[in-house]
Every structure is written in structure tokens, then in C-alpha cells.
Amino acid sequence: MIAIYARVSTEEQAQHGASLETQVAACRKHIGITVEPVQEFIDGGVSGTLLERPQLTALRQAAERGEISRLVIFDPDRLSRKLVHQLLLTEEFERRGVVLEFVNFEWQHTPEGRLFYSLRGAISEFEREKIRERTRRGWLAKAYSGQLVAGMQRYGYKYDTQTKTLAIDPVTGPVVQEIFRLAADEHLSTGKIAQRLAQQQIPSPRGTVWWRDTISKILRNPAYTGIAYVHRYDSGNHNRERHADEWIAIEVPALVTPTQWAQAREVIYHYQKIWKGRQEVPMLLRRLVYCGVCGHMMSTNIRTVKGTTYRYYFCPRRYPRKFQTVTPQGRDTLCTLPWIPADSLEEAVWHDIVKVIDDPQGWRAAQETTEHEPTGPSEDEQIAHELQRVQRSRHRLLELVRKDLITLEDAERDLKTLKGEEQRLRERQTALHTLQPSLATLIADVRTRMGPHLDSLPFATRQEIARRLINKITVSIGEDGVINAMIQFIGEPERPHQS
Ligand SMILES: [Zn+2]
Structure with missing residues (x-):
């Protein structure tokens, strides 16, 4: 139904007796001809500074029950004399799916109107932020107490719902250990490790291809020595690390010894140096x-x-x-x-x-x-022919992504390669x-x-x-x-x- 809300205070009633009727008439005119039932909620002789008004309360209850589709009011002052109350009520009605209309209020064309609406926007933003903050704080409190929330996943571990901690995953845990063994003991590069895992038909964390990056990330992750950090990266930008003071350390079962971890680190560093040196090897006829x-x-x-x-x-x-x-x-x-x-x-x-x-x-x-x-x-x-090929490969990749056959993340690497290739061709x-x-x-x-x-x-x-x-x-x-x-x-x- 459509609701009309009207209100006058005792003084207003004394001054202009017809005020209530004027408001209702203006609202009815605003609604026009409708097949929907219209109900009036009228508070006579009640101050606009109070929220406790019999008809306003009835209106809010009806809105809560989802009975009201539209609410028509003469101006925001009728709702309340206090801006904060105006804002809170508006927010409440809109949250309940009520379309709010003021007859005599040009919010787009008056400074008051614009202020009202921008404040309203800020308030709902504030509400959302508060909810987010509450969720995050609850999560942090859990993390501080040494318990991990179920959503937290780390390759090599699985969440134990009984103890609410991370336990070694019997399937992926040994894979992590094997990766460290190949690096630390066999001194293999990340590319070679990826090859070995593929040969042994071990699925990657995403179940697809073992990328060198994935191996490298695992080898660099100190969590596998027994200490995991949460709250380490900015929630807005996952690449930005927070200050180390903000990290929260959680004990997890160790998959590798600190010595193995350090050895693997050295191997990565060794290959990085070689790789850098390789880029500098002069080729007289490169790209000719x-x-x-x-x-x-x-x-x-x-x-x-x-x-x-x-x-x-x-x-x-x-x-x-x-x-x-x-x-x-x-x-x-x-x-x-x-x-x-x-x-x-x-x-x-x-x-x-x-x-x-x-x-x-x-x-x-x-x-x-x-x-x-x-x-x-x-x-x-x-x-020109090569450029067409690059274009076709790109379409094919995007098609695979669209069909969910590969993840966008996996496709990105190839898209990047294609982009580089295209750039070189265009330069030439x-x-x-x-x-x-x-x-x-x-x-x-x-x-x-x-x-x-x-x-x-x-x-x-x-x-x-x-x-x-x-x-x-x-x-x-x-x-x-x-x-x-x-x-x-x-x-x-x-x-x-x-x-
Ligand atoms: Zn050839």
C-alpha cells in the first residue's frame, strides 16, 4: 500500500489549523490516481523532535512487515525536526524497500536538499563500514586467540573443524615437502621442479598447471617452518604488506625444518642470479x-x-x-x-x-x-600474419576463460606473453x-x-x-x-x- 505521513505540533496547530489537511491533500495530489490502497498516518499535536509518536511508530511497524511500497510526506520536517532523525528514518524506510517521496522538497535544486542527500549517503556508507569493521574485528579476535577461521586455506594444510586449527593435509602436505626437497637437496630450479611434479602427475593447488611462480611462492613461504602470519597484507590491496607490528603469528605444524627452508631460499637466489646474467648475454642478431x-x-x-x-x-x-x-x-x-x-x-x-x-x-x-x-x-x-595469430590465440584464451576451462589468473600469464609478442611485432x-x-x-x-x-x-x-x-x-x-x-x-x- 501507499502510506501518507503527516504531522503538526501543538503550536503549528494553533497557528495554522488547516495544516494537517493541507499536507494530506498535497500528498494525495502528489500520488494521483492509483489502484493501490492509500493509508494515512497522522500525528496531530506531536513535537517533531521526538521519535516516540504513535502514528510514526505504527508506520515504522507496517514498513517492517513489508506492507508499504511508497511513503509520501509533505517535507522532511514532517518526519522529524532533527536532521539525524530524518537521516536515520529515511535510511530505515529505504532499507525496508519503501520508496520515499517528499512533496515539497527539491533535494536536487536547493543547498539543504543536496546536504541532506549527501549526508544520507555518508550515513549509509558509515553503516556499511561499521558492519565490515565488526566482522573484521571478530575475525582478528579469533586469530589472536590462536584459532583460525574456517575460510583460511593454505596449501599443505587443512582446517580441522574439531580443534579449529590447521593440520597437515595428508595429500598436499607431502607435496610441499617434496618441493622443498627438490630445491634444497637436489638444487633444482623452480622450472625443473614444476616439470618433475607434472611428470609425477601431481595436481597443482588450483588443479591445473604447475607454474614456476606457484613453486616460488611455496618455497618463499615461512609458514611451512611452523609459523603462519595472518593480517599480513592490506585488506584493500593484497600486494601491500602491513607493518610487521600488525602481523599476527599463529603456530602451525611445521612441514620443513628452518635449515631446509633457508637452503631452498639460497637455491632460488642462485637461479635468480643466473637468470639475470642470462638476460645480459649478448646476441648479435637478436630478432633478426x-x-x-x-x-x-x-x-x-x-x-x-x-x-x-x-x-x-x-x-x-x-x-x-x-x-x-x-x-x-x-x-x-x-x-x-x-x-x-x-x-x-x-x-x-x-x-x-x-x-x-x-x-x-x-x-x-x-x-x-x-x-x-x-x-x-x-x-x-x-x-601482419603473426599479428593475426596473436589475436587468434588471445580470443582462444578468452574463450577458454569464458567456458570456465581455465581461470583468468592462469590465462593472464599467457595473455601477458601474447601482449609482449604483439608489442615486439608492432615495433618491428x-x-x-x-x-x-x-x-x-x-x-x-x-x-x-x-x-x-x-x-x-x-x-x-x-x-x-x-x-x-x-x-x-x-x-x-x-x-x-x-x-x-x-x-x-x-x-x-x-x-x-x-x-
Ligand atoms: Zn621453425
Whole structure:
């Protein structure tokens, strides 16, 4: 039903006798024609500073029973003379699903109205905050007393409803111990540990893939030595740590000894250092070398055997990508190009670069007498093709997320990789379109700047020259096992080269 509330105080009644009727009439006019029953709640001769008013109480009770859909009042003063009461009552009615309407109150157009409404918003926000605070305090009190709330989950443990504590999980607990053993005793990297677990078909905490990050997080978690911390991260931003004073330590059964934990830490640190060093290994032709079998841009890698470092270019399509089906034939077939030792490839390419710089005319003449095979798609076309592939992979991932086949979190890593790949492709695309000066101009520039001592140039300079002169190097292996490198200089068609 629709309710009308009207009120006058004793003084108001004495001053304007018709006031109550005026209010009710205005409210009825506001409601207009309706099929819903309308009920009047009228407090005559009652002060607006009190909340204890017979008809107001009846109205609030009716609202509580859910009988009222709309409440029409002449202005907020009728509800109460006190702003706080106005706010509390409004809040109460709205909480009960009552639509509140004032006839003579333009909250959008008057300063009072705007103040009223903003205060009202602040009050309901305050109420919500108070509820949240109460919940959190209850949770903290439990944590302080050494008990954990049931919602708290940690890999390797399970919540014991009897003792209200964490106990070692008979299934995942040993997995944690195995991870620490592989790191501390076998000195395996997080990637290798992930491989081992996958080989043993042990499901990850999320039941999907073992990521290096997951392993790393487990190995860094001090909780496994017997002390877990709660209240450690900001509730709003889970990456922000609170001040250590605020953390609450809880004793849990230890899964590893502090020594094992420290050893694992050292192993992680060791691999981190190697990884950082690896990034700095110079590759003269990074992102210039393409696979002669499948056409993909080649990646680089290093291997260290007995203290000697070997650098390689390899085709990433030798290895199956995640979510890619590998068919015995067709374009998803894995690539067969073996790893190419970087030293010999770079030496051969540099030899060619020097030849071209020393004698561009001679090189050009030699090139004109050579018969060209059809050059195939240009790099530009290949980049466009690759960009389409990235786009398709992204759609496929999002489709998997949409179908709940993988979690968004798991997909994020791959999306990030795709984004990086796309960015590199776009950069190369821009470079192709902006850096197309004639080869002769480039060579002349390099000659004047470098002089005759091309072979004694520092690495960074040689790399810059290679990047400025070469568009693309296509590598393949001949039937005799010899590496073929086809160098395409900027602005020139491809030509074969024997190394
Ligand atoms: Zn390939």
C-alpha cells in the first residue's frame, strides 16, 4: 500500500489549523490516481523532535512487515525536526524497500536538499563500514586467540573443524615437502621442479598447471617452518604488506625444518642470479634471425657446460605452445630446425656485412648476376600474419576463460606473453616502415663513422650496424648438414649464403 505521513505540533496547530489537511491533500495530489490502497498516518499535536509518536511508530511497524511500497510526506520536517532523525528514518524506510517521496522538497535544486542527500549517503556508507569493521574485528579476535577461521586455506594444510586449527593435509602436505626437497637437496630450479611434479602427475593447488611462480611462492613461504602470519597484507590491496607490528603469528605444524627452508631460499637466489646474467648475454642478431623451415622468428638461449657458455638461436616452434593442438601434418606441426650455434652464424653474417661495407658496388654486381628464387612473403606480410595469430590465440584464451576451462589468473600469464609478442611485432612493423633508406646511404654512413677497423668494433656497435643493415636472416640446414644463412639486407631482395 501507499502510506501518507503527516504531522503538526501543538503550536503549528494553533497557528495554522488547516495544516494537517493541507499536507494530506498535497500528498494525495502528489500520488494521483492509483489502484493501490492509500493509508494515512497522522500525528496531530506531536513535537517533531521526538521519535516516540504513535502514528510514526505504527508506520515504522507496517514498513517492517513489508506492507508499504511508497511513503509520501509533505517535507522532511514532517518526519522529524532533527536532521539525524530524518537521516536515520529515511535510511530505515529505504532499507525496508519503501520508496520515499517528499512533496515539497527539491533535494536536487536547493543547498539543504543536496546536504541532506549527501549526508544520507555518508550515513549509509558509515553503516556499511561499521558492519565490515565488526566482522573484521571478530575475525582478528579469533586469530589472536590462536584459532583460525574456517575460510583460511593454505596449501599443505587443512582446517580441522574439531580443534579449529590447521593440520597437515595428508595429500598436499607431502607435496610441499617434496618441493622443498627438490630445491634444497637436489638444487633444482623452480622450472625443473614444476616439470618433475607434472611428470609425477601431481595436481597443482588450483588443479591445473604447475607454474614456476606457484613453486616460488611455496618455497618463499615461512609458514611451512611452523609459523603462519595472518593480517599480513592490506585488506584493500593484497600486494601491500602491513607493518610487521600488525602481523599476527599463529603456530602451525611445521612441514620443513628452518635449515631446509633457508637452503631452498639460497637455491632460488642462485637461479635468480643466473637468470639475470642470462638476460645480459649478448646476441648479435637478436630478432633478426628467422627459421628457414617454418618462418618463425628465432629465439635465443644459452647453455653452460663445465663452465663454458654456448649461445644458440633456436626456433620456438620446435616446442609445443600451450593450448595448441599438434597434428601430424598441417601448419601446427612442430618445427624440425635444430638449435643453431650462435658463434658460427654470427661470424658468417658479420663476414658478409664487412664484405658489403667494403665493396658495396662489387656486392651489388655479384648479386645482379645471381638468379633469384621467388622471395616468398615479405617480412611486412609475415608480421601482419603473426599479428593475426596473436589475436587468434588471445580470443582462444578468452574463450577458454569464458567456458570456465581455465581461470583468468592462469590465462593472464599467457595473455601477458601474447601482449609482449604483439608489442615486439608492432615495433618491428614501425621500424620497417620508417627505416627504409637505401642500402648505399646506410653503408656510406657506417663507413664514415666506423673507418676501416670493422673487425675490432665493440659488440654494441656491431650489433647496431647489423640491425641497421639487415632486414632478415633466414637459417636452414642443408642436406649435407651445413648451415645456410640467407641474408636480406634492408631494401634488397634475399640471396643465398653458404656458411
Ligand atoms: Zn621453425
